[in-house]
Amino acid sequence: MIRFEKVHKRLGGRTVLDGVDFEIAPGETFFIVGTSGAGKSVSLKHMVRLLTPDSGRVWIGDDCVSEARGRLLEKIRTRFGVLFQGAALLNWMCAGDNVGLPLLERTNRPEEEIEALAREKLALVGLETAYDKMPGELSGGMRKRVGLARAIITSPEIILYDEPTSGLDPVTSRSIDQLIDNLRQGLGVTSVVVTHDMHSALAIATRIAMLDAGRIVELGTPAEFIKSPNEKVQQFLQAQYITQRGAWEKTGTL
Amino acid sequence: MNAWARLGRQVLTALRDTGRALVLLAEATSQVVFVFSRQNRSDTLHQMFVSGIKSLGVITVVAFFTGMILALQTGLEMRRYGQEVYIGSVVTLVLLREMGPFMTGLIIAASVGSAIAAQMGTMVVSEEISALEIMGINPVRFLVMPRLVALAVMMPFLTLYTNAIGILGGAIVGYTQLDVSFIAYFDNCTRYAENKDLLVGLFKAFVFGVIVVTVACHQGFATTEGAVGVGRATRRTVIISFLTILTMGYFLTRMFYK
Numbered sequence: 164m165i166r167f168e169k170v171h172k173r174l175g176g177r178t179v180l181d182g183v184d185f186e187i188a189p190g191e192t193f194f195i196v197g198t199s200g201a202g203k204s205v206s207l208k209h210m211v212r213l214l215t216p217d218s219g220r221v222w223i224g225d226d227c228v229s230e231a232r233g234r235l236l237e238k239i240r241t242r243f244g245v246l247f248q249g250a251a252l253l254n255w256m257c258a259g260d261n262v263g264l265p266l267l268e269r270t271n272r273p274e275e276e277i278e279a280l281a282r283e284k285l286a287l288v289g290l291e292t293a294y295d296k297m298p299g300e301l302s303g304g305m306r307k308r309v310g311l312a313r314a315i316i317t318s319p320e321i322i323l324y325d326e327p328t329s330g331l332d333p334v335t336s337r338s339i340d341q342l343i344d345n346l347r348q349g350l351g352v353t354s355v356v357v358t359h360d361m362h363s364a365l366a367i368a369t370r371i372a373m374l375d376a377g378r379i380v381e382l383g384t385p386a387e388f389i390k391s392p393n394e395k396v397q398q399f400l401q402a403q404y405i406t407q408r409g410a411w412e413k414t415g416t417l
Numbered sequence: 418m419n420a421w422a423r424l425g426r427q428v429l430t431a432l433r434d435t436g437r438a439l440v441l442l443a444e445a446t447s448q449v450v451f452v453f454s455r456q457n458r459s460d461t462l463h464q465m466f467v468s469g470i471k472s473l474g475v476i477t478v479v480a481f482f483t484g485m486i487l488a489l490q491t492g493l494e495m496r497r498y499g500q501e502v503y504i505g506s507v508v509t510l511v512l513l514r515e516m517g518p519f520m521t522g523l524i525i526a527a528s529v530g531s532a533i534a535a536q537m538g539t540m541v542v543s544e545e546i547s548a549l550e551i552m553g554i555n556p557v558r559f560l561v562m563p564r565l566v567a568l569a570v571m572m573p574f575l576t577l578y579t580n581a582i583g584i585l586g587g588a589i590v591g592y593t594q595l596d597v598s599f600i601a602y603f604d605n606c607t608r609y610a611e612n613k614d615l616l617v618g619l620f621k622a623f624v625f626g627v628i629v630v631t632v633a634c635h636q637g638f639a640t641t642e643g644a645v646g647v648g649r650a651t652r653r654t655v656i657i658s659f660l661t662i663l664t665m666g667y668f669l670t671r672m673f674y675k
């Protein structure tokens with residue numbers, strides 16, 4: 164569904180992606196974890212051509228998004244819903260209008276229908292009462308959830324989440340996890356989730372990739388990931404008090 | 418040598434920016450057909466309201482005092498020859514032809530232009546422009562076009578207003594300082610000024626409005642490096658708009674008055 168082929172990218176004079184190579188199958192909930200500045204957001208942006216690789220290619224299905232332009236690029240982008248790291252809501256529109264915006268712009272649906280759908284999506288992220296609030300009146304976590312509602316309102320095939328649970332309380336975080344998981348199980352949505360939150364990753368990921376200094380240093384199912392011998396991975400897990408039970412024997416055989 | 422190289426690079430950057438700004442303007446113009454679509458209609462009206470109303474206070478004060486200064490300076494000089502009754506003509510001609518559109522343009526550049534640049538810059542930094550692109554919303558249609566239409570329409574009206582207030586200011590100075598009656602003053606206002614003076618002035622105003630929006634949106638969209646970049650985009654918008662309005666004002670005058 165999404166394939167990175169040896170993607171290199173330099174930004175601001177330093178290498179941010181250094182030969183990133185992976186493939187995400189349809190219907191996966193693929194997590195990308197890593198420390199701040201590892202290049203997680205930059206990777207996501209390559210999937211929707213907000214950034215173009217210096218070398219290498221990015222494929223979405225059979226389309227090469229990193230070389231697409233015009234109509235084709237537009238068509239590829241309509242397959243996506245994106246939750247940006249800072250939510251990226253338009254601050255002169257109320258939460259509900261923000262959520263309905265993609266439909267208002269892309270479709271000819273009547274406005275009452277769009278409003279009803281926007282309310283439904285807001286309810287899905289636990290913000291049924293926030294329809295008329297302006298983004299400036301909402302907390303960071305609430306803005307994020309409005310951004311999430313906006314990302315899913317067009318029922319996209321692929322959803323990209325940039326740190327969906329950062330800044331949220333643990334209870335809300337788990338409900339967002341649940342939402343992401345339900346989208347996969349119910350609708351077969353392919354999700355790519357960027358996060359620091361290993362609890363989310365271990366709970367709902369089909370596979371987890373760890374990005375460090377522009378390279379994928381580990382990639383596997385949650386069960387494999389937690390047992391990774393990689394020092395960076397272990398550091399990352401231990402920093403969140405996640406220990407690898409019984410993993411040391413495995414290291415010996417590698 | 419180094420200084421020359423730097424100068425050369427600055428000229429090239431200026432040319433490149435001009436080219437890009439013109440491309441942006443062309444694209445925004447091509448989107449004007451959507452001005453009555455359900456997405457853009459209300460925003461265009463809102464932008465008209467914002468750009469028109471927000472600067473009205475400043476414009477009033479500036480126009481009033483400019484008219485008074487014009488009347489006082491020329492009136493004192495003309496009184497030496499007993500011709501102070503003609504200040505109405507002088508004030509009107511100067512305002513209609515040059516000062517009205519010019520001052521309105523500068524005020525709009527400083528107030529509305531800088532605000533547009535700051536807003537566009539902030540939207541770039543907070544990834545809102547990226548979000549629009551992903552949603553299949555053309556930022557030029559969604560953001561630039563309504564502002565372009567709003568200022569292109571509002572600038573002539575604001576300039577009319579500037580002219581009117583300036584002429585009024587001149588009348589008051591004439592009456593209080595130079596013993597020119599209101600009847601004589603307003604009689605002179607219309608005696609020498611032609612429709613052409615008014616219309617060319619309003620056309621200039623229209624052009625200045627287009628310049629301000631184009632420069633502001635181009636600078637805003639080109640913002641990099643967070644909040645610092647937003648400040649830089651805002652400052653550059655004001656400076657570039659001022660210079661462009663000044664030079665374009667000269668060439669437009671040349672074009673219409675040979």
Ligand SMILES: Nc1ncnc2c1ncn2[C@@H]1O[C@H](COP(=O)(O)OP(=O)(O)O)[C@@H](O)[C@H]1O
Nearest residue numbers: 174175179197198199200201202203204205206
């Ligand atoms: N537009 C840009 N210009 C210059 N440097 C950038 C840009 N975007 C990201 N970077 C740099 O790339 C690195 C990775 O950024 P990012 O992918 O946002 O990190 P994270 O993994 O925390 O999401 C950072 O060092 C960041 O400073």
Ligand SMILES: [Mg+2]
Nearest residue numbers: 203204248325
């Ligand atoms: Mg990030």
